[in-house]
Amino acid sequence: MPQQGEARAATMARADFFSALVLVALGGGALLEALRMPRFEAIGANPYSVPGLVPGFLGAVIAALGLVLLVRAVREGGRRRGATGIGADAGGARLWLALALTLGYAALLVGTLPFALATGLFVFAFIVLFEWPESAGRRVRGALTAAVEAVIVAAAVTYVFEEFFFVRLP
Amino acid sequence: MLDGVYRLAEALLGFATPLALASVLWATLLGIVVGMMPGLTATLGVALLTTLTLKMAASQALLILVCMYIGAIYGGSRSAILLNIPGTPANAATTLDGFPLARAGQAGAAMGIATAGSVVGSLIGILMLATISPLLGEFALKFGAFEFFWLAVFGIVISGNLTAQQDPLKGWIAGFLGLLVATIGQEGVHAYARFAYGSTDLAGGIGLLPALVGAFGFSEVLVVMCQPKPEVVREMRGSVVPRIADVWRYRRTAVRSGLIGTTMGIIPGVxxxxxxxxxxxxxxxxxxxxxxxxxxxxEGLMAAETGNNAAVPGAIIPVLTLAVPGSAPAAVLLAAMFIHGVRPGPLLMIESPGFLWEVVAMCLLATLAMFVHGMLLTRPLLYVLRVPRERLMPVIFVLCTVGAFAIAGRIFDIWVMLAFGLLGYLLRVLRYPLAPLVLGLVLGDILDKNLRRALVLTDGDLAPFVTRPISLALGAVTLATILLSYPAVRALLAAPFRRAFGVPGR
Known part of the structure; x- marks a missing residue:
């Protein structure tokens, strides 16, 4: 077990190393963008009321905290290669499937297809694909109940939001 | 005092309609169900219900949200005891003693203790909500721009500290990220659209509700679908009615836990x-x-379940008096109040003094409903735990999508939900707490307005930030919180105490 714990700490140090780089870039970027924001000198605005003041301050703080994290991650060996990546564990395949389904539905189908149809397809596909590996022998029944659930969810959500909440669904 | 009792009675009578009482019953029950299901948190429950209650009258909608909140924090104990999986993050401590009790065949008794603890905790929290809020509200009237600036910074720092005790640095980073995200869009002084790059959607700012639905809904769907399958529900024997003897025996623990829980609730974003x-x-x-x-x-089970439910009314105290949320679900509640035209903050007690008592009445009714459901429906509700995640999660995600969209009818909000879901998932994998991020989103506007207002007032002089007494106190506590999170500083400070009292160091 201690070996596993060490491996995990090394993985975290490596992840921290990269996220710290992102944070420093983000904070620094926000600071630069804040400096470029208008100061409204032409209309005689108070120099302490300029829009860039707070984002600049926050950007600087985030960049500084990112630097602290960076130093710590480097000390813990985060710059060394070889540590395994996060997300490559057993849940990896399921994560990618979940991501593909949810993003495909919310970012692509909704707005392209009628809402009820998009929802029904998503619910059906989600259930069938995730149950597939464990459902040998019960697949027809599983798919049928999934279809029933998909129709009910799509109809109910569409009806409730359009009739009761007067939301015009995409 | 008598005035308070009168106003409370008035508020309770106001809710004595069949519609309101029915709402209390179903909303609390729904809250318990949401809390029970691993992957559905109180924050998500309150956020989704906010989108469903947009068209209702303010008091009716807030009543339903409070019931959902209290029910969910209690409901999480069911799965903690039976499955060893906390139904909401608030029930993590419940698993430590609840699950061993269930394994020893005392699941029923454990459920009963959890019910009793939750009710006691909730009542202590409500008592403090009723007594502390007026005092804190009056105190907050003395707050100027300097104090509100410090309050925002203090909130982020202490929330980061307490929610990421192993690694406060990550808590602070999450909090400041939230503050930075909150600056996106039109600001309040010159109406300049920050970080918008010509997009009218970005100029409108990042909505709190779509962001929360993403961070607590979508990211949770991803987490749940990656985990190994949970164990099947075990059989439950024994009465679920709490034994009065147990409660009386641990009364000191119950009261202490209630007070601690409420205090943790009051501290911003904890x-x-x-x-x-x-x-x-x-x-x-x-x-x-x-x-x-x-x-x-x-005793341990009782302490955990008393502490988390006491924190619910506790978290509402700063919402009402300072417009600063005590917890993530309370942040949603705060957003819902703004949507419904209630303006919480120091002036609330003056503008609408009856509102505090309405909220107290809501909490009382929800606690009562929680107790009744806990007594009558514990067994039938266990079927909820058998719903397979493959069948539940797609429905949750559909509700997240349509909920994010329904608030303003903007496709952009769906994108915000997705972005915050991915961000929330990443932050969780990298061990950053989400509560400070949420707090930052809420406090961003307060920090922005008050820092600039303060500097304009003094023409750039920083002295009032450390010379005004309340400012000085808030600033000092903030600095102390940061310094004390370093073990070296703690050891340095502890040394003289140890010598003086002869307490061995740990």
């Missing part, structure tokens, strides 16, 4: 999880049966 953990730790330190803790201690 909330129910810490309410349970700190109460649990305090109970173990004070207990004569210390060695039973973690092996099925009734």
């Amino acid at each position: 909330g129910e999880d810490m309410g349970a953990w700190v109460s649990y730790a305090a109970a173990r330190r004070a207990s004569r049966e210390r060695d039973r803790f973690g092996k099925g201690s009734v």
Whole structure:
């Protein structure tokens, strides 16, 4: 077990190393963008009321905290290669499937297809694909109940939001 | 005092309509169900219900949201005891003693203790909500721009500290990220659209509700679908009615946990999880049966469940008096109040003094409903735990999508939900707490307006930030919180105490 714990700490140090780089870039970027924001000198605005003041301050703080994290991650060996990546564990395949389904539905189908149809397809596909590996022998029944659930969810959500909440669904 | 009792009675009578009482019953029940299901948190429950209650009258909608909130924090104990999986993060401490009790065949008794603890905790929290809020509200009237600036910074720092105790740095980073995200869009002084790059959607700013639905809904769907399948529900025997003897025996623990839980609730952005953990730790330190803790201690279970429910009314105290949320679900509640035209903050007690008592009445009714459901429906509700995640999660995600969209009818909000879901998932994998991020989103506007207002007032002079008494106190506490999170500083400070009192260091 201690070996596993060490491996995990090394993985975290490596992840921290990269996220710290992102944070420093983000904070620094926000600071630069804040400096470029208008100061409204032409209309005689108070120099302490300029829009860039707070984002600049926050950007600087985030960049500084990112630097602290960076130093710590480097000390813990985060710059060394070889540590395994996060997300490559057993849940990896399921994560990618979940991501593909949810993003495909919310970012692509909704707005392209009628809402009820998009929802029904998503619910059906989600259930069938995730149950597939464990459902040998019960697949027809599983798919049928999934279809029933998909129709009910799509109809109910569409009806409730359009009739009761007067939301015009995409 | 008498005035308070009169106003409370008035508020309770106001809710004595069939519609309101029915709402209390179904909303609390729905809250318990949401809390029970691993992957559905109180924050998500309140956020989704906010989108469903947009068209209702303010008091009706807020009543339903409070019931959902209280029900969910209680409901999470069911799965903690039976599955060893906390139904909401607030019930993590409940698993330590609840699950061993269930394994020893005492699941029913454990459920009963959890019900009793939750009710006691909730009542103590409500009592403090009723007594502290007016005082805090009056105190907050003295707050100027300088104090509100410090309050925002203090909130982020202490929330980061307490929600990421192993690694406060990550808590602070999450909090400041939230503050930065909150600056996106039109600002309040010159109406300049920051970080918008010509997009009218970005100029409108990032909505709190779509962001929360993403961070607590979508990211949770991803987490749940990656986890290995949970164990099947075990059989439950024994009565679920709490034995009065148990409650009386641990009355000191119950009261202490209630007070600690409420305090954790009041501290900005800390909330129910810490309410349970700190109460649990305090109970173990004070207990004569210390060695039973973690092996099925009734006292430990009681402390955890009293602490988390006490934090709910506690978290509402700063919402009402300072417009600063005590926890993530309370942040949603705050957003819902703004949507419904209630303006919480120091002026609330003056503008609408009856509102506090309405909220107290809501909490009381929800607690009562929680108790009734806990007594009558514990067994039938266990079927909820059998719903397979493959069948539940797609429905949750559909509700997240349509909920995010329904608030303003903007496709952009769906994108915000997705972005925050991915961000939330990444932050969780990298061990950043989400509560400070949420707090930052809410406090961003307060920080922005008050820092600039303060600097304009003094023409750039920083002195009032440290010379005004309340400012000085808030600033000093903030600095102390940062310094004390370094073990080296703590050791340095502890040394003289240890010498003086002869306490051995840990």
